[in-house]
Amino acid sequence: MSELETLTELAKRRGFFFSSNEAYGGTAGFYTYGPEGAALKRNLEDIWRDIFVRELGNMELEAPTVMPEAVFEASGHLDGFDDMIIECPECGATHRADHLVEDEIEDIEDAEAYEPTEVAELIATHHIECPSCGESLAGESVEEFNLMFGTNIGPGSSAPGYLRPETAQGIFVEFPRLKEYARNKLPFGVAQIGRAYRNEISPRRALVRVREFTQAELEHFIDPERDEPPIDRVADVELPLYSVANQNAENGGVETYTVAEAVDSGIIESEWVAYYLGRSMDFYERIGIDMDRFRYRQHLPGERAHYAADCWDAETELGGSWVEVTGFAYRSDYDLSKHGDYSKEEFTLFRQYDEPKTVERATVDPDMSYLGPEFGGAAGDIAAALESLAGRDRSAFDGDEVTVEVDGDEYTVPVERTGFAVEEQTEAGEHITPHVVEPSFGVGRLVYSVLVHSHGTDTVDDEERTYLDLPAELAPTTVAVFPLMTKDGLDDRAREVSETLREAGFEVAYDDTGNIGRRYRRQDEVGTPYCVTVDYETQEDGTVTIRERDSTDQTRVPVEGLPAAIAELVDGATLAEL
Structure with missing residues (x-):
């Protein structure tokens, strides 16, 4: 079997993930995470939160997965979300x-x-x-x-809606309220982990292309003229970059640059994107991505989103091909501007000047006693059009008449009836539309990548062993506890040890089936980093054996010190250091 076939078989057999609804023939593009997979996925999401929410001081929200049609009309998904x-x-x-x-x-x-x-x-x-x-x-x-799943909100068809194809819009539409929580000060970030849905034409490759999936997204709102990323914090982080130039070159490949070098040379155009590429390296390494099978690929001009000036994808190598697991985009003010235009709500934020400024403003005060009789029901729209025109092109009022367009019709108004004037005004600031920087992570694809990259085989005691080299903080189970025998009170003592470790906050498995070697193999295969054996020596001196997955080395520690010892190992200590 191929690498991916082997992993998929293991995932099904050991409860990581499997095709949903198999009792009814299965449904393409939908997967159920089993006990091991659900725990692994939860741990991966917690690591993501640790880095992108807690460490960066960002907010997190949870928005509905069904949203009204107007949201996706504004965002452009109704017209441009196609395969x-x-x-x-x-x-x-x-x-x-x-x-x-x-x-x-x-x-x-x-x-x-x-x-x-x-x-x-x-x-x-x-x-x-x-x-x-x-x-x-x-x-x-x-x-x-179009890839979106449609639905109706409430009975009938008067309120069409869609299952969200990305979690981002749930953040953007709430910006008017979120800016209040941020005390109307930029920059600030809003994160969300949640389900998204795309009616894929041909789901395939297990968790790579599915119809329901989990995203972990961060929308970082910035003032493009004032806010700069803390590049110095990641300046020396090395990035494996596959640039547009190298993609187009005959023998181009991945080249390694520090964040600072990539920005200074112009390979990465946006400093904010470069910052998040550097920041994300810690995340990929913590969850166990094989960095020899990882790269950042720059979007080619033809595949770049219409709103993005520069986009990069984090990609992992799976079964001989490269798969996108994260997208990094500078979305400019596209989303907030669109929602502001469509909803007529304030998707802007007030920027305070360092000192008040005196500026000239063109204003109009239309004579409605003239506009009303002259233009009837269109008078109000004409007045609004005059105000808009004065703000963007005051020279239009230089003559005796001014012409505006309303709903495709042109109307000419004497300038003297518009109340046009240029006045000096003192302003303390101005309203701006923030720009958005977005790292968007595909959780399922990352879970799949980690499983593929951590899967390995070796020989232990003249027997082939299959294992998952998962980091301790990611593994579904932190420690498994075994009684050497299910007699003489060893099993009761082992259950007590299990309960003590659970109370200490560890994910614990108890297993008393089969010989010790077989139990070790089962735990190695699901990535459990440590196993504890309760034996007759435990009854004599109160110590247990800790066995480490990767090296299969063992050491003995007192039962009362076991929780502390496991905590030290999870934090990076070796058995020799206990």
């Missing part, structure tokens, strides 16, 4: 067109950046066939398919 789909003319099966191209054409790794017509041409030129029935797909059109 390419092609339908087989023979069997009717639908496929992700860009994936077919990537699978069949060796030199193309990111067909998603291509136009649908280009993908259709590639399918025809390379004689790509339907994976389901073998029929040629040449000449079939490639269409765009």
Whole structure:
């Protein structure tokens, strides 16, 4: 079996993850995390919170997963959240067109950046066939398919909504209230860990491409003219970068730069993005990503989001191909501006000047006794259009008449009836729309990457062993407790030790089935870093054996000092240092 097939089999057998609804034939793109997987996922999320919420002093919220249609109309998801789909003319099966191209054409790794017509041409030129029935797909059109799950809020269809395709919008729409919690001061960050949904055309590769998944996202709101990241804190962190230039070069590959070098050379355009690339390295290392199978890849111009000036993906190597696990984007003021325009609410923040400024402002005071009789019901909209025009182009009022457009119709008003004037005003500050820096982590893909990267085999006592080299703080179980025998009170004593360790805050497994060697192998296979054995010597001198997973080394410690000893090991101590 391949590396990924082996891992998927282990995940199912040992309760990390498995296809959902198997009793009813299964549902593609949905996975259930079993007891081991749910614990591993929870620990990974806690490490993420530790770094991106607690250490950085950010807020965290939990927003609904169903949101009204207006939110996604404003965000652009209704028009631009599409994947390419092609339908087989023979069997009717639908496929992700860009994936077919990537699978069949060796030199193309990111067909998603291509136009649908280009993908259709590639399918025809390379004689790509339907994976389901073998029929040629040449000449079939490639269409765009919106990935959002639609629903109705309440009875009937008068209030359409969608399952959110990302957690970010749940943060953006609450900005008017969140800025109050931040005391109207920038910068501040808001984090969220939660479910998102995408109606994927062809779910595949276990947790890599699914229809329901968990994201851990941080939206960092900044003043683009005043706020700078603390680059000095990560300046010396080394980044494995796969830049656009190297992607386009014939023999280009990953090159290592410090954060400072990458910023100074212009390889990373946004200092904020560079800061979070550096900051995230600690997270990836803490959760056990193999850094020899990790890189940051810069988005090519064709795949870059319309709102982003510069984007980088963190990618892990899985089964011979690279998979995105995190996206880092400078989203500018796109999201807040859109929601402000659509909702008519204040998605801005007041920026105080260092000293009050005297400025000239163009104002209008339209003569409604003239506009009303002259233009009827359009008078109010015309007055608003005049005010808007005065703010952006005062020269329009230089003549005797001024023309404004309302709902596609033009209206001409005598300037003397507009009350146009230029006045000096003293202002203490101005309203600005913050910019947003976003690191967005795919939790399921990270769980999968950690399992693949930590999976290994070796030989112990002339027997092959399978193990997961998981960091202690990530492992589903911290310590397993075994009685050497289930007699002479050893099992009762082992249960007491288990309860003591649980009360000390550790995740503990108790196992008295089979011989000690088999029990060790079971715990190694699910990544438990430490095993404790209660034996006859425990009855004599009150000590137990601690066995370390990676080295299989053992040492004895007093039972009363066991919780402290396990805590030291989790913090990085070795058995020899106990």
